Amino acid sequence: MRILFVVAPGVGHLMPAVPTMWAAQSAGHEVLVAATGPSLDMAARSGLAAVDVSDGDAADAYHRLGVRVTKNRPDRYDLSDAWRQFTGAADRPGPTAADRPDPAREDVAALVLGVGGRMVDGTVDLIRRWRADLLVFTTFLAGGQLAAEATGIPCVMHGIGLPYPSFAAVLSALEDVRARHGITGALTGPVATVDLCPESLRPPDAKAGWPMRYVPYNGGAVLPDWVSAAPRRPRICVTWGSVLPAVGGTPVLRDVVDALAAEDAEVVLTTGGADLSGLGPLPPNLRAVDWAPLSALLPSCAAVVHHGGSGTTFTALANGVPQLVLPQVADQPVNAQAVVERGVGVAFPDRDIDPAALADGIRRALTDRRIREACRQVREEIKAMPGPEQVVRQLVEAAS
Incomplete structure (x- = not known):
């Protein structure tokens, strides 16, 4: 056929x-x-x-x-x-x-x-x-x-x-x-x-x-050694998808970077190849990479901060990773609400985000047992489909 x-x-x-x-x-x-x-x-x-x-x-x-x-x-x-x-x-x-x-x-x-x-x-x-x-x-x-x-x-x-x-x-x-x-x-x-x-x-x-x-697929890449190594500190992935970096949708990333700078965590920022020089100096706990397939990266992550795209949302669900969602356009607020309603993460609907609230949301995603249990349940539910x-x-x- x-x-x-x-x-x-x-x-x-x-x-x-x-x-x-x-x-x-x-x-x-x-x-x-x-x-x-x-x-x-x-x-x-x-x-x-x-x-x-x-x-x-x-x-x-x-x-x-x-x-x-x-x-x-x-x-x-x-x-x-x-x-x-x-x-x-x-x-x-x-x-x-x-x-x-x-x-x-x-x-x-x-x-x-x-x-x-x-x-x-x-x-x-x-x-x-x-x-x-x-x-x-x-x-x-x-x-x-x-x-x-x-x-x-x-x-x-x-x-x-x-x-x-x-x-x-x-x-x-x-x-x-x-x-x-x-x-x-x-x-x-x-x-x-x-x-x-x-x-x-x-x-x-x-x-x-x-x-x-849902079978996570995010393209192929030659992975650096650190992706497959167990992180010494909680690893947090920050991704902004494949569209927003190319159309100027990155200003909120500065707030995210500032909030994560104080965390005792290894932060991985996937840039999609976009020029992020406008973000200014990056903190020492942050590693910026052009492209890292989420299907390879997220299994080692304790949380993911993202824009609410379908691919990122569902790759995180399939891997049982808590999410912090900052929806920007199109269907992203709908995905953010699904994350909140199912209890698998936190969402911030405002364009201007309070840094203290953002930091608190990140800690909730990392430590809240109810969120982690909901993530486990959804991961098993997806596996059974x-x-x-x-x-x-x-x-x-x-x-x-």
């Missing part, structure tokens, strides 16, 4: 699906990745065949969106409200009249339209040239549904973390794309959803899909 995976330009949209792609190839199926920008390069470096389905417009739009939402980040997130609005109704194109505007939903709707819409034409062409049997699109790239609809093949949505809405209703705004491909009326929709969310983190109104264990090989069998059935 020929399975085409369609992913957004950011590597965080690709990596949660890579284990499924590998499992499909190992089972003897042909796998091709339709991508553009950073995720195209990461797909190739992950040992996967990939095709660029955009002339650069989609990747540029993704970068511009990242810059815009970072600059427009509100002074404070209402985490519980973000959780309620973002996860409450699967296919609402936006908040109802009774809701306050939700920046997380608005940011993702912009991703669906401004980025996914630019990838539909190239994906349709690739489906026909390669004669794909099934299309699998990752969360937030609902434009994959349009490509499947235009070519008459079934599609499946692959989650990347929490069971976020499909945003299928937003696609009605892509009138020019729909007209070019003769798509009228309601979409057939995906046959199913690959669901990475353990039940104890599932939002109340979110329906379960095909369960699949079906693996990617089971999902591949279900994909075959979906295409038949």
Whole structure:
């Protein structure tokens, strides 16, 4: 069977699906990745065949969106409200009249339209040239549904973390794309959803899909010796993901660095290759590295401080590592609230963070027994979920 995976330009949209792609190839199926920008390069470096389905417009739009939402980040997130609005109704194109505007939903709707819409034409062409049997699109790239609809093949949505809405209703705004491909009326929709969310983190109104264990994958790297050595002091990982450092979303890192300077801990700051010279002098207990796969680093860590991206959140969950989350944009406040509600960490929703409160939050993540026990429970829950090989069998059935 020929399975085409369609992913957004950011590597965080690709990596949660890579284990499924590998499992499909190992089972003897042909796998091709339709991508553009950073995720195209990461797909190739992950040992996967990939095709660029955009002339650069989609990747540029993704970068511009990242810059815009970072600059427009509100002074404070209402985490519980973000959780309620973002996860409450699967296919609402936006908040109802009774809701306050939700920046997380608005940011993702912009991703669906401004980025996914630019990838539909190239994906349709690739489906026909390669004669794909099934299309699998990752969360937030609902434009994959349009490509499947235009070519008459079934599609499946692959989650990347929490069971976020499909945003299928937003696609009605892509009138020019729909007209070019003769798509009228309601979409057939995906046959199913690959669901990475353990039940104890599932939002109340979110329906379960095909369960699949989250298998941490964060790219490959040649690891320095210290990564595999047992740390002499508690090791704390600080990571800001793959997007924020590139779009100027690092000012809050100075507060984090200052708070950690006084801790009796070994701090590892993964920079994603970004220039962090603006942070000024770094404390002696901090080690800055360009890229360290979290799947290799987090097993040795006592806590992780991060921005609330899906990949970081779920890699920490899978490794049972307490989290301190400082959400910045898009779905990050939703992930932060999930961490708080499940009791696996602490979150700070304010743009301006009190250094004393931040230091206290770090100590809570390191020492609170209830947090560590909740982390252990979720780690075991994830381990017990079906693996990617089971999902591949279900994909075959979906295409038949």
